Amino acid sequence: MAKATKKQALGRGLSALLKDPSNDIQSVADKNADKVVGSIVELELTAIEVNPFQPRTSFNEESLRELASSIKELGVIQPITVRKLDFNKYQLVSGERRFRASKLIGLETVPAYIRIANDQESLEMALVENIQRQDLDPIEIALSYQRLIEEIDITQEELSDRVGKNRSTITNYLRLLKLDPIIQTGMRDGFISMGHGRALINIEDTDEQLSIYEKVLGKKLSVRDTEALVRDMKSSTPTKTPSAKKTIPSYAKDAKKELSTLLDRKIDVKIGSSGKGQFVVPFADKEDLSRLLKLIKSEK
Template sequence: MAKATKKQALGRGLSALLKDPSNDISSVQDKNADKVIGNIVELEIDTIEINPFQPRTNFNEETLRELASSIKELGVIQPITVRKLGFNAFQLVSGERRFRASKLIGLKTIPAYIRIANDQESLEMALVENIQRQDLDPIEIALSYQRLIDEIQLTQEQMSERVGKKRSTIANYLRLLKLDPIIQTGMRDGFISMGHGRAIINIDEQSKQLAIYEKIITNKLSVRDTEALVRQYQNNSTPKSKAEPEELPTYIKNGVKTFSEYFGHHISVKVSKSGKGSITIPFHSEEDFNRIQKLVKGAK
C-alpha cells in the first residue's frame, strides 16, 4: 500500500511540473523531459482531447458501463497513452475505452504515459495498438490496415513486422473491404463471422454477394455451408427460384441500393404491373429491430 501511495504522489508531482510554464516540455531534449516522458502522470481529463486518428468507431455502451463500474471500484489499472500538444494540452493515443469510462463516472484525473510524437507517429501508434486488441471486429482491423497503407505508406511486409502478424493474415483482412458495404455492416454487427466473409469474397459481383448474405442470415448457414453455396454460384448451378421475378423498373432499381445502405440490410421490393408494390425490411434480432426503429424515428 505504501508503494502505491508513493507512486500516486509521484504522478501528482509530475502533473504539477507540467503545469509550470517555465518547465514546458516539447521535446526529449528539454529540461526535466526525462522525468515526464515514459513515466505515469496524473493528468486532468479536461486537458486531454480525443485522437482524430482513432481507428476504432464502435464503442459498446454496455461493456463501457461495465468498465466504468470496474474503474469506480478499482481505479484505472492500466494508464492511457497521450502525446503532448502544447502547454498542459494532450491528445489521446491509446486507451480511449478507459478514457471514456473514466469520464462516464466523473473522474477529474486519469493516469497516463506521455509521449512526444508528430501526427504520423501518433496515427501509426494508435493504429498498431488497436490492431492488436482482442475486441475489434474484422472490418475495424481491415480498415486500420488500409489506413497504414494509405496514410503511413507501409507495405504489407512492414505491417507484418509492426503488428507481428503473417503477411497472408493481413491480406485476408484487407480482402474483406471488397465485400458489399451491407455485408461489412453485418460482420461488424456480428450477424456473420470473418469466415463467412472470406467465403463470400470469392464472388466478385456484389448483387450475388448480397444474395448469399441473405441466405446465410435466413437459413443460419455455417461457414462450411456458405463455402458450398459459393461453389454453387461459381459453377453456375445456383438453384432457381420457383417463379422468376419480373424485371423491376429503373427507378426502383436505383432506389433499392439507397434503402439498403440506409437500413444496413438488403431491402426487397415487389411491384405489380399496375405500379403498386411493397418494400420488405428484414431484421435479425430484437436489437436489430430497435436499431432500424431508431433510424426511422430519426428521419422524421
C-alpha cells in the first residue's frame, strides 16, 4: 500500500512539473525531460485529445461500460500512452478505451506514459502498439498493416520485424481487404471469423463470394464447411480455355473494308473452320435498316 501511495504522489509531482511554464518540455534534450519521459504521470483528461491515427474505428458500448465499472472499482491498472503536443496539451497514442471509460465515470485524471514524437513516429507507435492488442478485429488489424506499409513506407518483410509477426501472417490479413465490403463488415461485426474470410477470398467473383457468405450466415456454417463449399464451387465452375483466334483471309478483309465504306458503318465478318463465313451489319432502328437496304439495292 505504501508503494502505491508513493507512486501516486510521484505522478502528481510530475504533473505539477509539467504545468510549470518555465519547465515546458518539448524534446528529450530539455531540462527535466528524463524525469517525465517514460514515467507514469497523472494527466488531466481535459488536456488529452484523441489520436486521429487510432486504427480502431468502433467501440462496443457494453464492453466500454464494463471497463468503466472495473476502473471505478480498481482504478486504471494499465496507464495510457500519450505524446506531448504543446504546453499541457497531449495526444493519445494508445489506450483510447481506458481514456473513454475514465471519462464515462467522471474521472478528472488518468495515469499516462509520456512520449515525445513527431506525427509519423506517433502514427507508427499507435499502429504497432494497437496491433499487439487482442481486441482488434481482423479487418482493423489488416487496415493497420496496410497503413503502416503505405504511410510509413516499409515492406512486408520490414513490417514483420516491427510487429513480431511472420510475413505469411501479415499477408493473410492483407488479403482480407480484397473481400467484398459487405463481407468485411460481417467480419468486423463478428458474424463470421477470419477463417471464414480466408476461405471466401479464394473465390474471385464478388457475386459468388456474397452467395456463399449468405449461405454461411443462413446455415451457420463452420469454417471447415465453408472451405468445403468453396472447393465444390471452384471444382464445378468450368474452366474457360481461350479459343484460337481465327485468321480472316485477305479476300474477306478486303470485302469487309469495301462494305464498311459503302454502308458507312463498322462491319463484322465471321469465318468458320470450313471456310464459310458471314457479314454482320448492325442497324439502329427500322428507318436505319430501310436506308441500308436502299443503299444495297442501288448497287445492283
